[in-house]
Amino acid sequence: xxxxxxxxxxxxxxxxxxxxxxxxxxxxxxxxxxxxxxxxxxxxxxxxxxxxxxxxxxxxxxxxxxxxxxxxxxxxxxxxxxxxxxxxxxxxxxxxxxxxxxxxxxxxxxxxxxxxxxxxxxxxxxxxxxxxxxxxxxxxxxxxxxxxxxxxxxxxxxxxxxxxxxxxxxxxxxxxxxxxxxxxxxxxxxxxxxxxxxxxxxxxxxxxxxxxxxxxxxxxxxxxxxxxxxxxxxxxxxxxxxxxxxxxxxxxxxxxxxxxxxxxxxxxxxxxxxxxxxxxxxxxxxxxxxxxxxxxxxxx
Ligand code: NDP
Numbered sequence: 108x109x110x111x112x113x114x115x116x117x118x119x120x121x122x123x124x125x126x127x128x129x130x131x132x133x134x135x136x137x138x139x140x141x142x143x144x145x146x147x148x149x150x151x152x153x154x155x156x157x158x159x160x161x162x163x164x165x166x167x168x169x170x171x172x173x174x175x176x177x178x179x180x181x182x183x184x185x186x187x188x189x190x191x192x193x194x195x196x197x198x199x200x201x202x203x204x205x206x207x208x209x210x211x212x213x214x215x216x217x218x219x220x221x222x223x224x225x226x227x228x229x230x231x232x233x234x235x236x237x238x239x240x241x242x243x244x245x246x247x248x249x250x251x252x253x254x255x256x257x258x259x260x261x262x263x264x265x266x267x268x269x270x271x272x273x274x275x276x277x278x279x280x281x282x283x284x285x286x287x288x289x290x291x292x293x294x295x296x297x298x299x300x301x302x303x304x305x306x307x308x309x310x311x312x313x314x315x316x317x318x319x320x321x322x323x324x325x326x327x328x329x330x331x332x333x334x335x336x337x338x339x340x341x342x343x344x345x346x347x348x349x350x351x352x353x354x355x356x357x358x359x360x361x362x363x364x365x366x367x368x369x370x371x372x373x374x375x376x377x378x379x380x381x382x383x384x385x386x387x388x389x390x391x392x393x394x395x396x397x398x399x400x401x402x403x404x405x406x407x
Contacts (some may be wrong), residue, residue: 109376147177199225199396250282250387263288271314336364
């Protein structure tokens with residue numbers, strides 16, 4: 108079985124990014140600049156933000172971290188975002204989710220300018236993506252597409268099943284596969300007889316957030332399995348039940364939605380967890396930031 112190694116793909120893409128960033132720096136006179144906003148003191152979010160800042164450093168991108176108190180009002184958060192939108196020296200903005208209780212995500216997703224929306228979660232960014240006018244996409248599904256591209260996995264004409272329909276993974280994943288000319292079915296928690304679909308598929312992307320719930324018997328022989336799920340022991344909600352929403356966090360033991368060890372001798376190719384989709388998510392965030400910067404400054 109071919110192991111689709113996200114670390115290898117990530118390293119290759121970061122090397123290419125470094126070159127693009129050097130070019131950007133020589134024509135603009137500064138590196139691209141990502142601002143990450145953290146509201147409150149959520150411990151996991153602190154780790155995620157640190158990893159994003161470190162990733163920027165690793166490719167020569169500038170990052171600024173803005174820490175805001177959890178008692179912040181919605182108006183103050185909105186005002187911060189508007190100020191960042193209007194600052195010409197900022198190329199990408201990311202607000203770490205979830206927000207503390209009392210603050211709503213919806214205004215954030217409405218307010219972040221699509222020209223600077225590094226996560227590509229905002230309603231306008233998703234609209235552009237759906238309309239086919241976007242050069243960025245939510246990081247995790249776009250990272251999956253980069254893995255498939257790196258390993259030259261043919262997509263056009265193939266039958267793909269996406270398990271999960273969240274706005275940040277499942278739905279954009281299905282859209283990206285459709286745009287790559289796959290025929291796509293989206294499954295979710297109310298799908299009757301999930302296996303009927305997964306067993307037919309040439310490519311299955313599993314993003315259900317259910318620890319190790321699919322194995323060899325759920326897939327067609329020779330298929331390609333992408334496991335987006337990320338679960339860890341050693342987290343506060345107990346072994347095997349905690350869902351890690353951000354790939355930067357690696358706990359004592361991390362596993363996915365798929366029983367990877369059962370796939371050897373059955374699947375054609377599969378992503379491991381850890382080391383599959385996870386490393387690609389932050390790399391795609393960096394790529395999105397640079398692409399937005401190049402577009403906003405008319406460099407490409
Ligand atoms: P959500 O909880 O937002 O969505 C999960 C989706 O899976 C829902 O659409 C849900 O259906 C569906 N689902 C749940 N249980 C089942 C089931 N038994 N059978 C079929 N479908 C089911 O999760 P996210 O999309 O945010 O994340 C999914 C997983 O990916 C998580 O494990 C998360 O930690 C991981 N993740 C990993 C990233 C990475 O970089 N590796 C980045 C982001 C997420 P319904 O809509 O009906 O509720």
